[in-house]
Amino acid sequence: MPRAVKLAPSILNADFSNLYREIKAVEKYSDLIHLDIMDGHYVPNITFGPIVVKAIRKITDLPLECHLMIYNLPEWVEEFVEAGADRISFHLGACRDCEGLIRTIRAIGASPGIAISPVVPVFEADCYLPIVDFVVVMCVYPGFGGQELIPEVLERVSAIKRKAASLGTRVEVEVDGGVKTENLRQVVSEGTDTVVVGSSIFSSSDVEAAAKKIREMLNDAASCSPEV
Numbered sequence: 001m002p003r004a005v006k007l008a009p010s011i012l013n014a015d016f017s018n019l020y021r022e023i024k025a026v027e028k029y030s031d032l033i034h035l036d037i038m039d040g041h042y043v044p045n046i047t048f049g050p051i052v053v054k055a056i057r058k059i060t061d062l063p064l065e066c067h068l069m070i071y072n073l074p075e076w077v078e079e080f081v082e083a084g085a086d087r088i089s090f091h092l093g094a095c096r097d098c099e100g101l102i103r104t105i106r107a108i109g110a111s112p113g114i115a116i117s118p119v120v121p122v123f124e125a126d127c128y129l130p131i132v133d134f135v136v137v138m139c140v141y142p143g144f145g146g147q148e149l150i151p152e153v154l155e156r157v158s159a160i161k162r163k164a165a166s167l168g169t170r171v172e173v174e175v176d177g178g179v180k181t182e183n184l185r186q187v188v189s190e191g192t193d194t195v196v197v198g199s200s201i202f203s204s205s206d207v208e209a210a211a212k213k214i215r216e217m218l219n220d221a222a223s224c225s226p227e228v
C-alpha cells in the first residue's frame with residue numbers, strides 16, 4: 001500500500017473576508033485544516049483566537065489543527081479545544097512544563113504535538129517523542145506565511161523518525177512552512193507524513209485547482225516512496 005501523505009492547508013494567507021469559500025474550495029483535497037494562532041509576543045504577528053476557530057468549526061467537518069505560536073499556553077489550550085480544535089501543537093521554548101501541557105492536551109480530548117522552530121536544536125524534542133502524537137518541523141521562521149523553505153532543516157524529518165524508532169515509538173512528522181509544488185517531492189522523500197501548505201494554495205488565483213494539484217502530487221510521490 002502506498003503511504004498516504006496528508007495535506008493540511010494553512011489558512012494564514014487565505015481571504016479572511018470569505019473563509020467559508022476558501023475552506024470549501026480545499027476541503028475535498030485535504031485531510032485537516034491548519035490554523036496558525038499567533039499572539040504578537042511569541043512571534044511578531046497576531047492572527048486570531050478561539051472565536052474564529054469556533055466559526056471555522058461550523059464550516060467544515062475536517063479535523064482542525066491549532067498551531068499555537070503563543071505564550072501562556074496552559075491558560076489557552078482548553079479554550080481552543082472547546083472551540084473545536086482536534087489537534088494542538090505548541091512550541092518548545094514557549095512553555096515551562098511541556099510534558100504537563102502535552103498530558104493536559106490529551107486529557108481534554110485533543111491530540112498533542114510539538115513544533116520545532118529552525119532555531120531550536122532538534123534533540124530538544126527527543127524526550128517528548130514517546131508522549132506526543134506528532135511533531136511539526138518548521139522549515140521557516142514562525143510568524144509569517146509566504147517564506148522560502150530552509151532546505152537544511154528538512155533532514156530533521158528523518159532524524160526524528162529514526163530517534164522515535166530507537167525509543168521504540170512512532171511519531172507523525174508534519175512539515176510546515178515554504179512547501180510548494182517545486183519542493184514537494186523533496187519534502188515527501190524525507191518520510192514526511194503531513195504537509196502544511198499555505199500561500200502556495202491560498203495565494204493562487206485558483207485556490208481549488210492549487211489544492212487539487214498538490215493532492216495529486218502527494219498521491220504520485222507517495223506511490224513511489226517507501227513505507228517509513
Ligand code: DX5
Pocket residue numbers: 010012013034036067140141142143144145146147176177178179196197198199200
Ligand atoms: C508560519 C506558519 C505556517 C505558514 C505556512 O508561522 O506556521 O503554517 O503559514 O504558510 P506557507 O506555506 O506560505 O509557508
Ligand code: ZN
Pocket residue numbers: 010034035036067176196
Ligand atoms: Zn503553522
